[in-house]
Amino acid sequence: xxxxxxLLWSAGALLGLVAGVAVxxxxxxxxxxxxxxxxxxxAEAAGRVDQIMQEAWxxxxxxxxxxxxxxxxxxxxxxxLCGTLPSLEEMRxxxxxxxxxxxxxxxxxxxxxxxxxxxxxxxxxxxxxGTQDGPFLIYRxxxxxxxxxxxxxxxxPYDELxxxxxxxxxxxxxxxxxxxxxxxxxxxxxxxxxxxRAFLGLRIDCAQCHDHPxxxxxxRDFQGLAAYFAEVQPTVTGIADRGGxxxxxxxxxxxxxxxxxxxxxxxGSLGDAARRREHLARWVTSRENPYFAQAIANRVxxxxxxxxxxxxxxxxxxxxxVSGVLEVLAxxxxxxxxxxxxxxxxxxxxxxxxxxxxGAADVSPEQQNLFAAFPLTRLRSExxxxxxxxxxxxxxxxADSHVLVRFFRVLNSSEFVNRYGDAGEEELSVxxxxxxxxxxxxxxxxxxxxxxxxxxxxxxxIAALAPSDEARVRIAYLVCLSRVPxxxxxxxxxxxxxxxxxxxxxxxxEDMLWALVNATEFSWNH
Amino acid sequence: MxxxxxxxxxxxxxxxxxxxxxxxxxxxxxxxxxxxxxxxxSLSSLAWLAAQxxxxxxxxxxxxxxxxxxxxxxxxxxxxxxxxxxxDPKPGTAIAGPTRAIPTRVPGIELAAGxxxxxxxxxxxxxxxxxxxxxxxxxxxxxxxxxxYRPNPTVVHPALGAICAAELPEDRAExxxxxxxxPSDKASRGGYLGEEFDAFRSGDPRDxxxxxxxxxxxxxxxxxxxxxxxxxxxxxxRYGARGQKTLHRETVDRAVRMMSSEQLxxxxxxxxxxxxxxxxxDTPFGRGCLAARRLIEAGVRxxxxxxxxxxxxxxxxxxTAEQTKTLDPAFAxxxxxxxxxxxxxxxxxxxxxxxxRTPRINPADGRDHxxxxxxxxLAGGGIRGGQVIGETSPEGKPQPKDPCTVDDVYATILASxxxxxxxxxxxxxxxxxxxxxxxxxERLLA
Numbered sequence: 001x002x003x004x005x006x007l008l009w010s011a012g013a014l015l016g017l018v019a020g021v022a023v024x025x026x027x028x029x030x031x032x033x034x035x036x037x038x039x040x041x042x043a044e045a046a047g048r049v050d051q052i053m054q055e056a057w058x059x060x061x062x063x064x065x066x067x068x069x070x071x072x073x074x075x076x077x078x079x080x081l082c083g084t085l086p087s088l089e090e091m092r093x094x095x096x097x098x099x100x101x102x103x104x105x106x107x108x109x110x111x112x113x114x115x116x117x118x119x120x121x122x123x124x125x126x127x128x129x130g131t132q133d134g135p136f137l138i139y140r141x142x143x144x145x146x147x148x149x150x151x152x153x154x155x156x157p158y159d160e161l162x163x164x165x166x167x168x169x170x171x172x173x174x175x176x177x178x179x180x181x182x183x184x185x186x187x188x189x190x191x192x193x194x195x196x197r198a199f200l201g202l203r204i205d206c207a208q209c210h211d212h213p214x215x216x217x218x219x220r221d222f223q224g225l226a227a228y229f230a231e232v233q234p235t236v237t238g239i240a241d242r243g244g245x246x247x248x249x250x251x252x253x254x255x256x257x258x259x260x261x262x263x264x265x266x267x268g269s270l271g272d273a274a275r276r277r278e279h280l281a282r283w284v285t286s287r288e289n290p291y292f293a294q295a296i297a298n299r300v301x302x303x304x305x306x307x308x309x310x311x312x313x314x315x316x317x318x319x320x321x322v323s324g325v326l327e328v329l330a331x332x333x334x335x336x337x338x339x340x341x342x343x344x345x346x347x348x349x350x351x352x353x354x355x356x357x358x359g360a361a362d363v364s365p366e367q368q369n370l371f372a373a374f375p376l377t378r379l380r381s382e383x384x385x386x387x388x389x390x391x392x393x394x395x396x397x398x399a400d401s402h403v404l405v406r407f408f409r410v411l412n413s414s415e416f417v418n419r420y421g422d423a424g425e426e427e428l429s430v431x432x433x434x435x436x437x438x439x440x441x442x443x444x445x446x447x448x449x450x451x452x453x454x455x456x457x458x459x460x461x462i463a464a465l466a467p468s469d470e471a472r473v474r475i476a477y478l479v480c481l482s483r484v485p486x487x488x489x490x491x492x493x494x495x496x497x498x499x500x501x502x503x504x505x506x507x508x509x510e511d512m513l514w515a516l517v518n519a520t521e522f523s524w525n526h
Numbered sequence: 527m528x529x530x531x532x533x534x535x536x537x538x539x540x541x542x543x544x545x546x547x548x549x550x551x552x553x554x555x556x557x558x559x560x561x562x563x564x565x566x567x568s569l570s571s572l573a574w575l576a577a578q579x580x581x582x583x584x585x586x587x588x589x590x591x592x593x594x595x596x597x598x599x600x601x602x603x604x605x606x607x608x609x610x611x612x613x614d615p616k617p618g619t620a621i622a623g624p625t626r627a628i629p630t631r632v633p634g635i636e637l638a639a640g641x642x643x644x645x646x647x648x649x650x651x652x653x654x655x656x657x658x659x660x661x662x663x664x665x666x667x668x669x670x671x672x673x674x675y676r677p678n679p680t681v682v683h684p685a686l687g688a689i690c691a692a693e694l695p696e697d698r699a700e701x702x703x704x705x706x707x708x709p710s711d712k713a714s715r716g717g718y719l720g721e722e723f724d725a726f727r728s729g730d731p732r733d734x735x736x737x738x739x740x741x742x743x744x745x746x747x748x749x750x751x752x753x754x755x756x757x758x759x760x761x762x763x764r765y766g767a768r769g770q771k772t773l774h775r776e777t778v779d780r781a782v783r784m785m786s787s788e789q790l791x792x793x794x795x796x797x798x799x800x801x802x803x804x805x806x807x808d809t810p811f812g813r814g815c816l817a818a819r820r821l822i823e824a825g826v827r828x829x830x831x832x833x834x835x836x837x838x839x840x841x842x843x844x845x846t847a848e849q850t851k852t853l854d855p856a857f858a859x860x861x862x863x864x865x866x867x868x869x870x871x872x873x874x875x876x877x878x879x880x881x882x883r884t885p886r887i888n889p890a891d892g893r894d895h896x897x898x899x900x901x902x903x904l905a906g907g908g909i910r911g912g913q914v915i916g917e918t919s920p921e922g923k924p925q926p927k928d929p930c931t932v933d934d935v936y937a938t939i940l941a942s943x944x945x946x947x948x949x950x951x952x953x954x955x956x957x958x959x960x961x962x963x964x965x966x967x968e969r970l971l972a
Contacts, residue, residue: 515753
């Protein structure tokens, strides 16, 4: 019956079918991990972090959990760096690697993947320009994200990238970095606030209105920072520094007075600069400005773990969960040319990243708090959507097929994200899920389409091509939850599939996928 | 509900201060325990279903008057409606263009000619013609007019509707208590109150509700839920108490209950008599207004219905004439219908957009953004109708007489609902913040 129908299908579909068989039969050529000689200095830096963590655990009387299963670690990596799950194909390739290099092989492969650049660009864009679509015509968020993605793809050093954001001149169209300025409507106050928070993890803007008696930052600090943006003017050739002063009304005399640019603290000699913004950019990215490297280290750590070393993510003056880690990461980042990939490598090589999320006994809040157990955190809507896109295929939906890449580029207008809800810039704070999210997952269009059993979808292939019901259940679990089923789970679903053929079997596989994508495990990082 | 004295309420609800304290103590991992409002809202069972037994304790004691309104309807005129073609016509002046004015039931108050049915209801409507804000950008203006606060990078404020849902107890609701019909923006958010107070978004009530209808037959759906239990049991074995803190399965159960709730029938405007439906106008917006009345009867606390299309940079006069054809019957019928169902005194209706439009007519026969001297309308729920507050200049100058700020208007709305605008809340980072910074405008209240 199945075979008879096959004949009617197009040649292309048949090819797809053959590919599906190949994957299911484990015969697909493993997409070779990019061979990179293991960098001993990465392990060394991660070791320093481990040492600090170990001391913190000891001081708190905690034991760290043992290392997690390699498939679970792969899932964490994929979700953190590409916003999606590993495909069956990728997991099969992983299984062929020696256990000790599995994680790093995967990491290298992902860091070279366009999905990483696109996904991380979207994440960073939220910090730099927010999620709104901005003033009509002048500011185009999407253009900005493309540009950022290109910079990440070509490994642009982070300090250079930030200097360009802070100093760019020209039209938003051919100089996309100028969107940093236009997104804040060239408003010196908003720009100063954004700059301090996004690049330095400092909430100097709290001093915007007046001095707080106990706060470290005074109103003059904030105003001095804002004055750096006062020269920015719109011209026919775009954003340019054409002079201008930042003026404030004196509270006592009610007269306007000019505030000269001034940085709130010293960070080494900055030299002369023709434009104020150049001066500011040097100060922000100065090697002697301790906040610059720590702010991005904390942001990347938070993206990778779902839980920050310091929270809120843009407030480095809050108490860290574990003291000293950010300093180590920041020193290493500075010492290695502000290379974001290097930073990710070090973080991913820490013991904390590879630690299990559950053990023999219940994990205490304190263990999770101090990263002695991998934190259980809710996935963001685009990670859910990215995962749904991936699970509908057994092969890797990657840069070549453009589906995910396109998805991340149009994220803000995506129907799924619209319905599921987008936490916006608040994305790194933690909440439980909402009822509309559950409704979308149970009844919505995207999940339905992605778990449907048809010729090209994973569900259809699992139903038609897997050698046994046991294999069907196992593959479904690997695809959706990146793990094998427990004995109870396997028994339950094998029973559901027993004796079914053709269409009823397809429906039963759909039902199984429905249960898997609606499970807690699918929506949480762990 | 209103007869509960402040002390009754205090006994029912744990003091807010205690919640804050416990959360400051718990910097304990990134589950819900970590965050103030994660905790508040998780305990209050994701907002919609169980009783809302939080929050009011300290506030009610200082509420200035006996509350009348218990629900809020927001008619959202997205894009920024021209005050000159709606609530503040200036016939015979240089800024009027071709727009005429008509008399209303209330002597001395005129409306633009596009609102004849509303003119008949004028005795129930209060106009504020002197709204003054500093936000002339759509997104920022929308945020301001939805929350009462200007955008601030350190905190997301809750929309007025989210405050109503969070602060007004409702034991019966199986469906969300804050609903946005035909939303044209993403500003209807719970903000620091938590995502669970985000508005539930729905479309034209004539269409099936989004994501509420299962694509599978009941028997198959029940089987799927059994399957889900199997997967969840494996999770529970592995993660123990920590897994339960995700509240994932509870949320699934509530979503399932919502799918079968009879309260959803409130969206079925087709069940209304033809006469009633026709009164509201045969438009998605009109049907949304009708659904709003039905939803209030079902216990929903705030419904927003959006009517976008007011951004008339081009052809302002033609554009607003089209828009008022939709707005006029819906707004007027809503007032009449609420009155007929004895809901008018307990329901406050707010009709506004993010700003007004320039008195100056631009070369494209349009009007541009104008946050300095625009209008909004209020009706029902303790509002004294048949009055106008403020006056704009007939020459189109920016400073209106007797200017009103958004936070004053919103403080008034909250007060009319028995919610103390000065109630101190705590954001997720522990920053204290008032529900509204405004002062109650006593003249607006009956």
